[in-house]
Amino acid sequence: MRRALSWAGAAFVVACLSGSFVLDADSALDYGTNAVDLVAYVPGLAATTLVGLMLSLRQPHQAVGWLLLLNGDLLALGAVSDSYAGWSLVRGDTDGAAEVTILWFTHGWPVIFAGIVAVAFVFPDGRLLPGRLWRWAAGFGVVAFVSTIIGGMLGHDTLDAPFSSVPPAAVLSPVVAGTLQTVGLLGMLATLITGVAALTIRFRRSSGVERLQLKWVALAGGLIPLAIVLGTVDGLTRDSGSGLLTAASSGLALAALPVAIGIAVLRYRLYDVDRVISGTVLYVVLTALLGAAFTVIVLAGGVTLGGGSPVPTAAATAAVLLAFRPLRSRLQGRVDRYLDRPRFVARRGVDEFLTELRAGRVEPESVGAAMVAAVGDPTLQLYFWFPDQQVHSDADGRAAELPSSGLRIPVVRGHEELATVVHTAGHPELARVLNDVIVRCGLAIEVARLRVEVRRRLAEVEDSRARLVAAAEQERHRLERDLHDGSQQRLVSIGLDLRILQRELPAGPLRDGLDQAVDGLAEAIRELRDLARGLRPDTLGDGLAPALAQLASRTAIRTEVDATGERFAVDIEAAAYFVASEALANAVKHSGAHRVAVAAEGRDGTLRLVVTDDGRGGAAAGRGLTGLADRVAAVGGRLHVASADGRGTTVEAVFPCG
Amino acid sequence: MRVALAEDQALLRAGLERLFDGAGYDVVAAVADGDALCAAVAASPPELVVVDIRMPPTFTDEGLQAARWIRAHHPEVAVLMLSQHVVTTGALDLVTQRGFGYLLKDRVLDVDEFLAAASRVAAGGSALDPEVVARLVNARDPHASRLHALTARERDVLSCMAEGLTNAGIAARLVLTVRTVESHTRSVFMKLGLHGDDDGHRRVLAVLSFLGDPAP
Numbered sequence: 001m002r003r004a005l006s007w008a009g010a011a012f013v014v015a016c017l018s019g020s021f022v023l024d025a026d027s028a029l030d031y032g033t034n035a036v037d038l039v040a041y042v043p044g045l046a047a048t049t050l051v052g053l054m055l056s057l058r059q060p061h062q063a064v065g066w067l068l069l070l071n072g073d074l075l076a077l078g079a080v081s082d083s084y085a086g087w088s089l090v091r092g093d094t095d096g097a098a099e100v101t102i103l104w105f106t107h108g109w110p111v112i113f114a115g116i117v118a119v120a121f122v123f124p125d126g127r128l129l130p131g132r133l134w135r136w137a138a139g140f141g142v143v144a145f146v147s148t149i150i151g152g153m154l155g156h157d158t159l160d161a162p163f164s165s166v167p168p169a170a171v172l173s174p175v176v177a178g179t180l181q182t183v184g185l186l187g188m189l190a191t192l193i194t195g196v197a198a199l200t201i202r203f204r205r206s207s208g209v210e211r212l213q214l215k216w217v218a219l220a221g222g223l224i225p226l227a228i229v230l231g232t233v234d235g236l237t238r239d240s241g242s243g244l245l246t247a248a249s250s251g252l253a254l255a256a257l258p259v260a261i262g263i264a265v266l267r268y269r270l271y272d273v274d275r276v277i278s279g280t281v282l283y284v285v286l287t288a289l290l291g292a293a294f295t296v297i298v299l300a301g302g303v304t305l306g307g308g309s310p311v312p313t314a315a316a317t318a319a320v321l322l323a324f325r326p327l328r329s330r331l332q333g334r335v336d337r338y339l340d341r342p343r344f345v346a347r348r349g350v351d352e353f354l355t356e357l358r359a360g361r362v363e364p365e366s367v368g369a370a371m372v373a374a375v376g377d378p379t380l381q382l383y384f385w386f387p388d389q390q391v392h393s394d395a396d397g398r399a400a401e402l403p404s405s406g407l408r409i410p411v412v413r414g415h416e417e418l419a420t421v422v423h424t425a426g427h428p429e430l431a432r433v434l435n436d437v438i439v440r441c442g443l444a445i446e447v448a449r450l451r452v453e454v455r456r457r458l459a460e461v462e463d464s465r466a467r468l469v470a471a472a473e474q475e476r477h478r479l480e481r482d483l484h485d486g487s488q489q490r491l492v493s494i495g496l497d498l499r500i501l502q503r504e505l506p507a508g509p510l511r512d513g514l515d516q517a518v519d520g521l522a523e524a525i526r527e528l529r530d531l532a533r534g535l536r537p538d539t540l541g542d543g544l545a546p547a548l549a550q551l552a553s554r555t556a557i558r559t560e561v562d563a564t565g566e567r568f569a570v571d572i573e574a575a576a577y578f579v580a581s582e583a584l585a586n587a588v589k590h591s592g593a594h595r596v597a598v599a600a601e602g603r604d605g606t607l608r609l610v611v612t613d614d615g616r617g618g619a620a621a622g623r624g625l626t627g628l629a630d631r632v633a634a635v636g637g638r639l640h641v642a643s644a645d646g647r648g649t650t651v652e653a654v655f656p657c658g
Numbered sequence: 659m660r661v662a663l664a665e666d667q668a669l670l671r672a673g674l675e676r677l678f679d680g681a682g683y684d685v686v687a688a689v690a691d692g693d694a695l696c697a698a699v700a701a702s703p704p705e706l707v708v709v710d711i712r713m714p715p716t717f718t719d720e721g722l723q724a725a726r727w728i729r730a731h732h733p734e735v736a737v738l739m740l741s742q743h744v745v746t747t748g749a750l751d752l753v754t755q756r757g758f759g760y761l762l763k764d765r766v767l768d769v770d771e772f773l774a775a776a777s778r779v780a781a782g783g784s785a786l787d788p789e790v791v792a793r794l795v796n797a798r799d800p801h802a803s804r805l806h807a808l809t810a811r812e813r814d815v816l817s818c819m820a821e822g823l824t825n826a827g828i829a830a831r832l833v834l835t836v837r838t839v840e841s842h843t844r845s846v847f848m849k850l851g852l853h854g855d856d857d858g859h860r861r862v863l864a865v866l867s868f869l870g871d872p873a874p
Contacts, residue, residue, distance in 0.1 A: 484712075484743055485712065485717065485742065488742055488763075488764075489667050489670065489742060489763070490667075492670060492742075492763045492764050492766065492767070493667060493669035493670035494669075495764070495766075496670065496673035496674065496677060496766050497669070499767055499769050500673065500676050500677060500680065503680065503769065518767055521767065522767040522768070525764040529742075529764075532743065533743070539744075539793065546793065553792065
């Protein structure tokens with residue numbers, strides 16, 4: 001049923017137009033404006049009818065489509081009325097139906113706007129804005145249009161040429177008709193303003209899709225003043241006004257509105273609106289500027305060189321060609337600034353970040369945060385991709401799983417995938433802006449990824465070194481236990497057996513020899529114990545201070561210990577002990593020192609161990625010191641050796657604890 | 659004299675058994691872990707217990723725990739603890755008690771001195787390995803300690819006293835005359851503010867309790 005109605009509406013337009021052509025041809029009446037009328041009218045009529053037909057078929061519950069179709073019908077009715085009125089006049093038969101038609105043609109003009117104004121009230125969702133006030137306003141609008149038409153058709157006003165011969169209907173008293181017309185005209189104006197206000201209010205409140213829909217209409221609406229400007233220029237240059245240029249531009253402008261409405265309602269390429277708007281404005285302005293420049297150069301050249309010279313034209317062409325690219329890029333920036341706000345803001349944000357980056361004021365790794373700020377989407381996250389390890393990481397180099405939800409956009413430079421941007425798509429315009437931002441941030445992302453990769457590898461190396469040291473420590477521990485519980489224990493029991501045998505032997509060389517052998521064995525056991533202790537000092541069980549004291553007591557040089565009683569992590573204490581032990585051994589072997597001082601203090605979350613001797617100094621960084629530095633670095637500390645010639649040697653190790 | 663042995667290594671346990679047997683002791687139990695030792699002591703308390711500090715199942719301080727249990731439940735039983743190396747953590751309070759000894763295992767190879775130390779402990783005296791004493795001395799914070807006031811020689815004498823040696827023993831160890839040792843011991847006692855006889859276990863205990871106290 002609805003489909004039939006749609007097709008009937010469209011068929012009515014075709015019928016009216018056909019009728020109009022036939023009648024015009026038959027009456028052979030030419031007001032001199034037929035061609036112009038055709039160009040001005042037909043595109044708008046065709047557009048509104050086709051879009052109305054399409055919308056009413058696809059979305060029969062949407063009022064917008066039906067209103068556009070009605071608009072087409074009313075316009076077509078106007079056309080056929082025009083032709084019928086002319087035809088009747090030519091035939092000299094202006095009674096009955098012809099009279100009504102002529103009255104309608106003269107006073108029914110408000111219907112031309114009625115459909116579009118109605119659309120303004122219900123666009124884009126096909127419903128009035130909520131609230132009783134809007135229903136009243138719409139009702140008032142209908143009354144205003146109807147009363148204007150009725151007041152005109154049934155009043156006493158004499159008709160304009162060429163219908164001045166037809167008498168007015170004069171059904172109503174002049175006062176009533178005049179009042180109806182005046183009130184109706186004012187009401188129509190108010191309704192028009194209200195319709196624009198409705199669209200403005202909707203635009204203000206809108207977001208997302210609805211905003212884009214309204215932008216499309218604003219784009220088309222913006223062409224109407226442009227058409228008026230062109231019409232004015234046309235009128236000034238041709239003296240005749242209402243020329244072909246005027247007709248063409250107004251025809252296009254009138255056609256653009258229903259097309260824009262159709263795009264908005266059907267949501268076909270809805271998201272391109274900002275690009276289309278800025279592109280339109282860009283090329284209109286660009287054309288105007290270059291055209292003006294071309295004209296000025298040609299005119300000025302013509303004046304100085306004489307009319308026939310080809311030089312001014314060539315110069316103007318060259319100038320326009322040269323100016324095109326730079327002017328375009330400058331204008332693009334300006335246009336974006338005002339019309340494609342999201343992209344402008346994003347580009348500005350990215351450009352600021354890149355400037356800061358080049359100046360060294362920000363780290364490349366903050367590119368993700370800069371993208372979030374530029375795009376204005378807090379859900380955006382940047383994950384760097386490391387193909388050889390098949391792992392993603394965040395900006396700190398921590399391995400990270402991509403979130404399972406959200407949109408993933410790969411960042412590719414050359415043929416290599418660098419990263420993935422994940423965001424929960426909220427804003428429909430975001431995708432376009434985001435792609436732009438990703439391209440602009442490409443180099444920064446690549447640099448950041450390289451830095452993160454280096455950091456990741458360094459952390460891996462550090463981890464593996466710490467693991468190696470821990471493994472070595474564990475191995476030492478095991479070896480020490482094996483020595484104590486295995487070999488040493490067995491040697492003691494063998495020694496004891498020999499001692500018992502020895503006591504059972506009579507005094508003599510055999511017993512003496514055995515005695516000496518067991519003494520040797522006892523010595524070997526002591527050496528074994530010292531060896532095990534060197535591997536892992538068992539004194540460390542009680543803390544660094546007693547261990548250092550014992551170490552000092554076994555050192556051949558006079559050694560003073562000033563150690564904190566504080567306890568630290570086992571690996572830190574072991575490393576500190578190791579440093580002290582090595583430094584003392586070096587002092588004994590190489591320095592020729594008389595005194596050595598060992599100090600260990602905990603301060604500000606660090607353990608600081610300093611071994612100072614009064615020897616000859618000049619300790620070179622050899623294998624021993626490097627090994628020491630490695631051992632310290634493995635637990636996150638650092639080693640510093642000062643050993644100027646003749647000034648003694650100071651070995652300082654600082655360990656983080658906590 | 660009745661003695662109970664706890665040592666997880668069979669060869670050494672057999673050796674110790676023969677050693678004590680040969681020295682005229684009555685070895686009433688020779689077991690391989692702390693629980694068995696405690697059971698044996700509970701069943702029939704001997705005069706002396708010789709216990710290895712590291713035994714099954716964890717090989718950490720089972721012997722120490724057994725010693726602690728024996729101290730708590732049978733305070734009259736003397737304990738001689740043996741260790742492959744010195745572990746002082748947790749043993750400080752025990753080593754300063756009467757009838758307690760702590761020696762490294764290889765001291766058994768010096769049979770006579772080992773047996774003398776065992777009988778000293780059994781009689782309620784003390785026998786500490788020089789290594790243990792050194793550990794005790796080092797464990798005190800040298801700054802807060804009055805040990806700092808001692809001369810090197812006096813420290814040596816203090817260590818010997820802590821081991822349980824008599825003045826004569828100290829003189830022999832340090833190659834000094836007995837008179838010199840006596841003057842050193844007096845000086846040590848004065849500087850540390852201790853009271854004690856010139857001789858006997860009481861002075862050992864005074865020294866040990868000084869060393870065993872946490873630093874003031």
